[in-house]
Amino acid sequence: xxxxxVNGNRLWQSLMDMGRIGGTEKGGCCRLTLxxxxxxxxxxxxxxxxxxxxTVSVDEVGNxxxxxxxxxxxxxxxxxxxxxxxxxxxxxxxxxxxxLAGVEVLRTLQDHNIETEAPVEMVVWTNEEGARFAPAMMGxxxxxxxxxxxxxxxxxxxxxxIFGDELxxxxxxxxxxARARPIGAFFEAHIEQGPYLEHENKTIGVVTKGQGQRWxxxxxxxxxxxxxxxxxxxxxxxxxxxxxxxxxxxLIARENQPHACGTVxxxxxxxxxxxxxxxxxxxxxxxxxxxxxILSKMDEELKTFCEKLNGDAWTVEVDPFWYYAPFPFxxxxxxxxxxxxxHHGYSHMDIFAGAGHDACYIADxxxxxxxxxxxxxxxxxxxxxxxxxxxLAAGCNVLLWAMLSRAGA
Ligand code: HGY
Ligand code: MN
Ligand code: MN
Numbered sequence: 310x311x312x313x314x315v316n317g318n319r320l321w322q323s324l325m326d327m328g329r330i331g332g333t334e335k336g337g338c339c340r341l342t343l344x345x346x347x348x349x350x351x352x353x354x355x356x357x358x359x360x361x362x363x364t365v366s367v368d369e370v371g372n373x374x375x376x377x378x379x380x381x382x383x384x385x386x387x388x389x390x391x392x393x394x395x396x397x398x399x400x401x402x403x404x405x406x407x408x409l410a411g412v413e414v415l416r417t418l419q420d421h422n423i424e425t426e427a428p429v430e431m432v433v434w435t436n437e438e439g440a441r442f443a444p445a446m447m448g449x450x451x452x453x454x455x456x457x458x459x460x461x462x463x464x465x466x467x468x469x470x471i472f473g474d475e476l477x478x479x480x481x482x483x484x485x486x487a488r489a490r491p492i493g494a495f496f497e498a499h500i501e502q503g504p505y506l507e508h509e510n511k512t513i514g515v516v517t518k519g520q521g522q523r524w525x526x527x528x529x530x531x532x533x534x535x536x537x538x539x540x541x542x543x544x545x546x547x548x549x550x551x552x553x554x555x556x557x558x559x560l561i562a563r564e565n566q567p568h569a570c571g572t573v574x575x576x577x578x579x580x581x582x583x584x585x586x587x588x589x590x591x592x593x594x595x596x597x598x599x600x601x602x603i604l605s606k607m608d609e610e611l612k613t614f615c616e617k618l619n620g621d622a623w624t625v626e627v628d629p630f631w632y633y634a635p636f637p638f639x640x641x642x643x644x645x646x647x648x649x650x651x652h653h654g655y656s657h658m659d660i661f662a663g664a665g666h667d668a669c670y671i672a673d674x675x676x677x678x679x680x681x682x683x684x685x686x687x688x689x690x691x692x693x694x695x696x697x698x699x700x701l702a703a704g705c706n707v708l709l710w711a712m713l714s715r716a717g718a
Contacts, residue, residue: 317702320413328401337692342394342436343475350393361415367483371435371476372448379428385491387716390432396440400694402500410498410705426717434667441466444631449667451487453674492675494715497668498708504687512703513650513657514681519669520599524631531623533588545622548587557614570597601634642678649710655703680707
């Protein structure tokens, strides 16, 4: 039974079809969470899962669950899934590969009339990216009990749109309680989004752990005044302070190598007029590291710098609003993933997850594992993100193996 393989061409075609929803000229995808494009993608996912024999339900935070019955439906389901929302300059594979690998597993089970002992469920988690509404991994975070549903529904984007209203507007404010229930195991297939698998010429990444993250919103307040008449010594230029802080974030990351990452990806300047000295700057900081002690040290270094930056010229307010610690994935899940790679004769290596993934939260409440496949030059969160059909099919075959191992075929 376990010698069944997925249909790589069908998986690829589904990725290309999904990629057209929010497709960009450079071949990427801009499909921000809770937009009409996200709705279109969700509707297509639901249709595909229903065509493959699933019953679909949606929870209060918009997570979609497509369930395929097993012989014994009292058993906790074996789950797989990922996300369909993208970055503004995202690609066709980040998240989408994992969601559609689940659909391909469903279709393969149907093709071969495979009945599993336990039910299986394919999931699309809401707002994994955190690009439009922060933080990231909201749907899985609420489901795992790490984030509060009320707080998440009240989140606001840069245009003042409210998460809960947008969820209703696209028709995905479900009835199912958005909270954990027994899960036999959760597997997430994802492109690596980094350069290591390609560099080591490996087809499968057996993900052993996920690195921790800390996200901050920082507001620097100076004083607007005229660019031509305000003498330099009297200025309170908030953007000058922000420039020093951005340089310091880069330094903190470089001084905590190997592995440390530090990024300022969001910046808003007020009033953003070329001949008015900026009076206010809002910026994001994203710090990451696979060891919690070093991530805490980086946190301390950032906060100390911000305290020192505070002074007569400007005030610096730091909101450390999101954190999760590095964590290991489940040994049993790691084992069946490794077995799947070995069974199919795929080259493989252990790796840790540099990006955040829904699996990082689901690991709190269920045995969880991740399967990585290479992406071209490790590029992701970029429209030219690309991956090879053969690698995607390999990752999907390992996913099928892992799910059948845990669901009992
Ligand atoms: O930020 C991340 O690592 C993920 O893409 N949300
Ligand atoms: Mn992702
Ligand atoms: Mn991403």
